[in-house]
Amino acid sequence: MSKNNHIIVKRDLKVVWHPCTQMKDHEKIPLIPIKEGKGVWLKDYNNNKYIDAISSWWVNLFGHSNPYINKKIIKQLEKLEHVLLAGFTHMPALTLAERLISLSPKNISKCFFADNGSSAIDAAMKMSHHYWRNQGYNKKTKFISLSNSYHGETLGSLSVSNIDLYKKTYKNLMKDTIVVDTPDCYLKNDTHTDKEHTRLMFDKMLKAIEKNHKVTSAVILEPLVQCAGYMRMYHPIYLKLLREACDKYKLHLIADEIAVGFGRTGTMFAYEKSKITPDIICLSKGITGGYMTLSTILTNDNIYNAFYDEYIKLNAFLHSHSYAANPLACTAANASLDLFEKSNVINNNKILSEYILKSFAEISKHPNVSDVRQHGMITAIELVKNKSKKIPYNWKERRGLRAYEYGLKNNVLIRPLGNVIYFMPPYIIKKKEIDKVINVIHGAIDVATK
């Protein structure tokens, strides 16, 4: 039996260059060919099963091969697989735009389509800058972002990102960005509450805005959780203060909801917790329930109208992607929204996330666990060398990798970010499956901290 995985892996490594991977690692770490997925379970060619505890890089919401989404896609496939969106439209895109707008605050009235997260960020940056140009503000060429942020891998989105691991090598290709210290509450002084810490950290943002607003188009940030930034979290007050400052100093607030959107932090969108309306909202990842590549940029009439003009003035937003609003992807997205409506997902998630946090209570006592944090369906555990001083392990020890390997041996896919183990499951996970994951994470922590 074990030949099956083996043969496929051998063929694969001859031709496939995998993302986010030092390929030499695969001399030692086995690549896993997946044959099929059902619910939270993935199955490889040796019939080993794994619980997908990370929603396949945070995209999956309702399980793999969801029967309802499958049925809708098959039906759409028989009618229309793709058509360009310039000069043409189709019902799946139109319906999706209407539904996303109706889920958004009152001011949000327009939906622009792209086809992946990074390109949505690039488009949002261009849209913001171009808006100001069309209004006569030619100097607004910069962006403000947070330290430890992640907005994607294309040159534009990487420019506003701030994780050395992904960015440093390409520094000379990057656009200059103004980086403000993150409000990340892991770094707070113990005498402060999360809210106090977040509020204090906002002073740094305010100073940067006061100093740079004339040359800045927008502030871009990930609401509440910096996911690729080791699942670091902050308090909703930050966005409220940022909204006020952006209004006062004429800057756009771009919310990158690519990872945190569609219920991950407990509300449909993370910015809702701050009761604010961003000027531009980027959505992707969970938008199709994890089926296909799609992204949207939601905005308001004020921005839209700044581009609405006689053709010869050349004020139009001429950004496009060939597969923007692909009908199959939009159908998956509409089916996923149906499931939100049908099964009271947000309320059920509340019960699940409370259950998850309760189950992790013991883990926080572990001598090498310095933090257990949660926003809704995202729970993260920070492993450290020294708990009281929060001294991290040397990254070269690759302790997270030990946890990953232990997880796979025990039928759970966890994929730690450095020394942070996190649990971000599809919403259809059952309590019994949560128990299994928690158990395995316990074991993985022991192995990783030995």
Ligand SMILES: *Cc1c(COP(=O)(O)O)cnc(C)c1O
């Ligand atoms: C994943 C991610 C992106 C990039 O999306 P891709 O589809 O992978 O290009 C951007 N922002 C955030 C917050 C993300 O988590």
